[in-house]
Amino acid sequence: MRKLVQGIVDFRKGRRPDYAETFARLALRQKPDALYIACSDSRVQANVFASTEPGDLFVVRNPGNLVSPAGPDGKSISDESEAAAIEFALDVLEVRDIIVCGHSGCGAMAALAAGRENVRWPHLRSWLRHGDAAAERLRHGEGDPERTPQDRLSQLNVLLQLEHLRSYEPVRRRAPGLHPWWFEIATAEVHAWDAGLGRFRAIDDDHAAQILQRMKR
Numbered sequence: 001m002r003k004l005v006q007g008i009v010d011f012r013k014g015r016r017p018d019y020a021e022t023f024a025r026l027a028l029r030q031k032p033d034a035l036y037i038a039c040s041d042s043r044v045q046a047n048v049f050a051s052t053e054p055g056d057l058f059v060v061r062n063p064g065n066l067v068s069p070a071g072p073d074g075k076s077i078s079d080e081s082e083a084a085a086i087e088f089a090l091d092v093l094e095v096r097d098i099i100v101c102g103h104s105g106c107g108a109m110a111a112l113a114a115g116r117e118n119v120r121w122p123h124l125r126s127w128l129r130h131g132d133a134a135a136e137r138l139r140h141g142e143g144d145p146e147r148t149p150q151d152r153l154s155q156l157n158v159l160l161q162l163e164h165l166r167s168y169e170p171v172r173r174r175a176p177g178l179h180p181w182w183f184e185i186a187t188a189e190v191h192a193w194d195a196g197l198g199r200f201r202a203i204d205d206d207h208a209a210q211i212l213q214r215m216k217r
């Protein structure tokens, strides 16, 4: 905490004046570009790896970047906070894109890969069930063979959570762009799903151009 409190003091003295105009504008309204659903992991920071600024992203973070699926009525079967964020982002803020961002070395995915029944903590054990289908796919040999089982699962999980998102009524109605991202911590490289290759690959200049081209259509 000491570092955080000192950080506030430093921000007040140093960078706050630079942000004066930005926050004066943001005080009137927010118009974020995307809903960003990521793992709670302290290392997955879009403001660093995607150069985001205040006002850019509407954020939901939870262990394992999971989305509890919706039932046939398009409403969440379990977690209301995330469902509320999806409704608010799409219907009030009118964001047109949703990103689900997993990452390498994910503790939630390690727990899931090791068998959810072995998780000691009741809420975590229950919450991770929204990744069960990805663990099942891992057991059936799916995923990038060049990755560790934990990271393979993490990538399969990102794709699964997009399926869960599609089960929500506002997502079906608004049809936002859905973006599977995966952050590799050791290289600080953001990967996106390449449907043509059937695997995640780094968003370099070429891949970024392809992604942007697809979004124009």
Ligand SMILES: [Zn+2]
Residues within 6 Å of the ligand: 039, 040, 041, 063, 064, 065, 103, 105, 106, 107, 108, 109
């Ligand atoms: Zn994680």
